[in-house]
Amino acid sequence: MNQLIRILNDGDRETLASLRKHVGDVRVAAAARHLGSNGKPYVSAVCRYLGVRPPTPHQHSRPVEDCMVGDNYLAQIRELLAQRNRALLKHRL
DSSP states (O other): TTTBBBOOSSSHHHHHHHHHHHHHHHHHHHHHHHHHGSSOOOOOHHHHHTTTTOOOOOOOOOOHHHHHHHHHHHHHHHHOOOOHHHHHHHHHO
């Protein structure tokens, strides 16, 4: 199927696998051949031609530990800003 349809990334591979599962290889290949007069069609074009909505791309979740570093920096920034605001208020009084 890769020789008929333009595959650019993992999302395209997932979409193509879903198309093949739901409408079958014969219909996907026929649509690709019909659309491919000027080269390989994009997976999205094949989906539109077949009247199929592509599946929502899978988003890879990050482990919670990845957020801890950023949360620590944000806490430090908030503390610095709070100290600055307190100093400005004292200076005005």
